[in-house]
Amino acid sequence: MRLTDDAPADPILTGKGLTKVYASTGSGMARKAAVDGIDVSLLPGECLAIIGESGSGKTTLSRLLLGQLRPDAGQVAYEGRPVLHGSQAAKALARDSALVFQNPFASLDPRWTIGRSVAEPLLAARRRGSGHLWHRRQDGTGLADQVAKVLSAVQLDPDRLMTAYPSDLSGGQAQRAAIARALIVKPRILLADEPMSAVDVSARVGILHTLQSIMAQSRQQADPSNGMSMIIISHDLGVVQHIADRVMVLVRGKVVEEGPVNAILNHPKQSYTRQLLAAATL
Amino acid sequence: MSCEHADRPRLGSKAAFPGRLGFFGRMRVVLASMWRKASGRYSLIVLAVWILVSLVSRFWTPVPIWTTDGYRIWRAPSRDHLLGTDGTGADILSWLMAGSATNLAISFLAVILSGVLGLLLVMAMVSHRSGVSQTVVVLVDALISLPTVLLALILAVPLGPSIAVVVVACGFGYGLNLARIVRPQALLAAESDYVQSARHSGVGSFRIFCTHLVPNVIPVLCVQLSMSAGTSVLAEAGLTYLGVGVPAGLPSWGHSLTTSVKFINVFPLTVLWPGLVVTMVVVALNLFGDALRDAIDPVANPRLRAAVAAAGRSALRSEEYQEASAQLDDSDHHVDNAIHAGEGGNDVAEY
Numbered sequence: 001m002r003l004t005d006d007a008p009a010d011p012i013l014t015g016k017g018l019t020k021v022y023a024s025t026g027s028g029m030a031r032k033a034a035v036d037g038i039d040v041s042l043l044p045g046e047c048l049a050i051i052g053e054s055g056s057g058k059t060t061l062s063r064l065l066l067g068q069l070r071p072d073a074g075q076v077a078y079e080g081r082p083v084l085h086g087s088q089a090a091k092a093l094a095r096d097s098a099l100v101f102q103n104p105f106a107s108l109d110p111r112w113t114i115g116r117s118v119a120e121p122l123l124a125a126r127r128r129g130s131g132h133l134w135h136r137r138q139d140g141t142g143l144a145d146q147v148a149k150v151l152s153a154v155q156l157d158p159d160r161l162m163t164a165y166p167s168d169l170s171g172g173q174a175q176r177a178a179i180a181r182a183l184i185v186k187p188r189i190l191l192a193d194e195p196m197s198a199v200d201v202s203a204r205v206g207i208l209h210t211l212q213s214i215m216a217q218s219r220q221q222a223d224p225s226n227g228m229s230m231i232i233i234s235h236d237l238g239v240v241q242h243i244a245d246r247v248m249v250l251v252r253g254k255v256v257e258e259g260p261v262n263a264i265l266n267h268p269k270q271s272y273t274r275q276l277l278a279a280a281t282l
Numbered sequence: 283m284s285c286e287h288a289d290r291p292r293l294g295s296k297a298a299f300p301g302r303l304g305f306f307g308r309m310r311v312v313l314a315s316m317w318r319k320a321s322g323r324y325s326l327i328v329l330a331v332w333i334l335v336s337l338v339s340r341f342w343t344p345v346p347i348w349t350t351d352g353y354r355i356w357r358a359p360s361r362d363h364l365l366g367t368d369g370t371g372a373d374i375l376s377w378l379m380a381g382s383a384t385n386l387a388i389s390f391l392a393v394i395l396s397g398v399l400g401l402l403l404v405m406a407m408v409s410h411r412s413g414v415s416q417t418v419v420v421l422v423d424a425l426i427s428l429p430t431v432l433l434a435l436i437l438a439v440p441l442g443p444s445i446a447v448v449v450v451a452c453g454f455g456y457g458l459n460l461a462r463i464v465r466p467q468a469l470l471a472a473e474s475d476y477v478q479s480a481r482h483s484g485v486g487s488f489r490i491f492c493t494h495l496v497p498n499v500i501p502v503l504c505v506q507l508s509m510s511a512g513t514s515v516l517a518e519a520g521l522t523y524l525g526v527g528v529p530a531g532l533p534s535w536g537h538s539l540t541t542s543v544k545f546i547n548v549f550p551l552t553v554l555w556p557g558l559v560v561t562m563v564v565v566a567l568n569l570f571g572d573a574l575r576d577a578i579d580p581v582a583n584p585r586l587r588a589a590v591a592a593a594g595r596s597a598l599r600s601e602e603y604q605e606a607s608a609q610l611d612d613s614d615h616h617v618d619n620a621i622h623a624g625e626g627g628n629d630v631a632e633y
Contacts, residue, residue, distance in 0.1 A: 066482070068478075068482065094482055094483075094484060095484065097482070098479075098482070098483075099475075099478070099479055099482055101475040101478075101479070103475065106474055106475040106476070107475040107476055107479060108476055109474075109476045109494055109497075109498070110498070110580075110581050111497045111498055111500075111579070111580055111581060112497075113590060113594070115594070117476070120479075120480060120483060120485065121479070121480075121483035121484075124480070124483045124484045124485045125483070125484070127484075128484055144597075159595065162594060163590055163591040163593070163594025163595065164587075164591060165580055165581070165587050165590075167581055167587075168587065181479065182479075185483070
């Protein structure tokens with residue numbers, strides 16, 4: 001753990017016995033549990049990496065944790081409050097969390113400028129905060145300024161890229177724009193679902209540095225309990241080693257190993273984790 | 283919460299968010315892009331002439347349309363009658379000019395009706411409420427089997443031959459077709475990551491439909507609506523020929539064809555002129571759709587992207603923006619407060 005406070009903080013997000021079963025497409029086939037009774041917790045300011053082979057349930061677990069999918073069994077709690085459909089906790093979780101997807105070009109509307117895409121969550125947040133029609137008229141104030149700042153924070157040139165379209169950007173730039181879109185509302189939880197798997201190696205380094213600096217800034221806050229937490233799903237163990245505090249290894253919907261990043265990557269106990277590490281070093 | 287918004291420095295709408303090209307600026311770029319292609323030029327010229335002639339014909343025609351000359355029937359083109367006369371001795375050119383207004387109104391109204399109906403159906407068809415979407419899909423599949431002509435005949439029973447029959451029959455039929463064709467594209471957009479992100483951010487279903495889905499189906503929409511306009515011109519001619527379209531006494535291209543087609547073997551020119559006009563207009567409408575699709579879509583039109591970027595850069599350099607930006611640096615905490623404001627009202631979309 002790279003968290004600085006000595007006293008263990010209360011988890012910001014927990015999942016108990018999370019299970020999700022998808023309906024089988026073939027007749028006579030058994031229904032498959034994508035996530036099978038998983039317990040998980042996320043501390044404030046912590047970066048949790050979820051690793052595992054394709055189809056191991058990483059994405060399903062992360063969607064369950066952010067309330068995007070309803071679990072068939074188990075419960076998610078945000079700041080100790082159960083996240084039920086339509087509840088205040090569910091609304092608060094949606095408000096305080098943001099997503100970064102695998103394919104940067106699919107996560108930005110191809111017919112919107114980068115500035116407009118990045119501003120969208122902020123505009124939505126402002127609409128929520130100003131229910132009265134009179135104040136909704138002022139929704140647009142200062143948006144460009146905020147967008148420029150967050151684009152600069154992810155090492156993008158706002159003057160050049162704010163009015164560009166996604167098709168004008170490289171994969172790395174588009175992914176950083178997608179990260180900026182997620183960061184503009186200053187989320188407490190950032191879910192990054194394989195954010196580097198669809199970009200080339202040089203772009204990966206840039207994105208990794210961006211995510212590292214965001215986490216570093218978050219950890220430097222006066223009150224660590226307000227820092228941003230991150231759930232990162234990745235196949236790239238190098239990325240995980242650089243950014244994560246804790247690693248959770250999934251195999252067929254179950255957690256086979258969990259612990260601090262150095263312990264898991266340097267001294268894996270499970271044979272599956274050893275195989276994963278061996279495959280990564282090929 | 284609201285007071286914090288009120289305290290924040292205000293920017294003009296353009297400076298508040300650079301990169302949004304105004305409607306007229308966007309249209310200028312779109313029209314210029316269309317003009318660069320021969321097909322776009324042809325369609326723009328024909329459509330401009332059509333609209334101009336429709337307007338002029340309300341006030342002036344070479345010969346008043348109700349003026350007939352029994353001694354000059356089925357005349358070949360001459361100085362007095364540039365396209366000749368029909369079986370009643372009426373001037374064909376004047377009737378075609380007067381008919382252009384009727385056909386323009388029918389095409390316009392049919393396109394509006396089919397566009398609105400089609401988009402409403404698409405909205406229901408991509409709804410996340412599977413009961414609604416599946417019911418509407420089945421309903422559209424069932425209704426699409428109803429021929430436009432049959433619908434017009436049914437409508438003509440209570441209404442009699444009228445423009446409304448043509449507009450409703452065409453608008454309804456083309457709206458169903460539009461919904462069926464646009465649905466896959468809209469579904470792709472609805473299930474995309476950017477819509478998922480927007481939904482997670484609390485953007486409502488209707489706003490997502492208007493701001494994400496509609497812009498992403500506009501290329502298909504342009505082609506379909508222009509084809510609907512062209513087909514409605516043909517449908518007007520067909521329905522008028524069947525006696526359920528434009529009523530007798532109201533000039534239309536279909537009418538000009540209907541009154542002359544019986545004598546096509548003897549006086550082919552009287553059929554040729556309205557037929558030529560209908561063909562030219564339908565071809566122009568089809569080409570207009572293709573040209574508009576390529577010009578209006580920022581993904582396909584680099585000129586539009588460049589214009590948006592240029593507008594944005596000039597807005598960012600504007601004094602108004604720079605001054606307000608400096609003021610906003612001092613009021614950052616207002617934004618933070620706004621982000622975490624309002625416990626309720628996160629419009630979690632059930633799209």
